[in-house]
Amino acid sequence: QVQLVQSGAEVKKPGSSVKVSCKASGGTFSSYAISWVRQAPGQGLEWMGGIIPIFGTANYAQKFQGRVTITTDESTSTAYMELSSLRSEDTAVYYCARGGEGAAAGTHGYWGQGTLVTVSS
Amino acid sequence: DIVMTQSPDSLAVSLGERATINCKSSQSVLYSSNNKNYLAWYQQKPGQPPKLLIYWASTRESGVPDRFSGSGSGTDFTLTISSLQAEDVAVYYCQQYYSSITFGQGTRLEIK
Numbered sequence: 001q002v003q004l005v006q007s008g009a010e011v012k013k014p015g016s017s018v019k020v021s022c023k024a025s026g027g028t029f030s031s032y033a034i035s036w037v038r039q040a041p042g043q044g045l046e047w048m049g050g051i052i053p054i055f056g057t058a059n060y061a062q063k064f065q066g067r068v069t070i071t072t073d074e075s076t077s078t079a080y081m082e083l084s085s086l087r088s089e090d091t092a093v094y095y096c097a098r099g100g101e102g103a104a105a106g107t108h109g110y111w112g113q114g115t116l117v118t119v120s121s
Numbered sequence: 122d123i124v125m126t127q128s129p130d131s132l133a134v135s136l137g138e139r140a141t142i143n144c145k146s147s148q149s150v151l152y153s154s155n156n157k158n159y160l161a162w163y164q165q166k167p168g169q170p171p172k173l174l175i176y177w178a179s180t181r182e183s184g185v186p187d188r189f190s191g192s193g194s195g196t197d198f199t200l201t202i203s204s205l206q207a208e209d210v211a212v213y214y215c216q217q218y219y220s221s222i223t224f225g226q227g228t229r230l231e232i233k
Contacts, residue, residue, distance in 0.1 A: 035222065037171075037224075044214065044224060044225075044226050044227045045163075045165075045171065045214055045216075045224040045227070046224065047216075047221070047222040047223065047224065050222070059221065061122075061221065061222075062122065095170050095171075097170075097171075100176070103155065103157070103159075104176060104177075104218075105218070106159065106161070106216075106217075106218020106222050107161045107173060107176040107218060108161075108163075108171070108173055109173045109182060111170035111171060111172075112170065113170065114170055
């Protein structure tokens, strides 16, 4: 059974950075895409970017280009999302999600529990 | 980016009745080489991550009750719940994965 376990809640100052982790267990880590999706309070879902560990190159939503970095550590089956230059509007729950096989990489059948990042002075 | 627009924003349906949610993409998400629509539907309940219901526009994820069905092609899609149950109260999102990934704004489904 695939499980994604994320790191705990964070409180950050404006202008700082945050790095959230997502540890996978069960199933093969390297072959499946990992996406990061965020949800501001009371708002909808917003895809930030994704990576297929075996290929190592991340793709980012244009909105976050230059501010987000997604990486993986295959030795620990862990994905990371780092967001820099934080502002209050970045306050949200951040989810990692695993994609399906092949052409279904963009479908997310497994999700982490979410990590609340609060940006406040 | 492909813009996904759902309608309505909210919906109230009586228990046992049919619920229909629409999703329109700003460009086709039908890939001609495999004749597949790159469209998925998710259900999200308060305090929980989203749950995948439907992918390839009409393929039900394993374990999803058969009262949930997806239809449509190209730019127009529909999620139908044939007989609403109390546990179906949630926000529903469509998502395209044809070009990058984008979500619709969500549709809140309540009991009338």
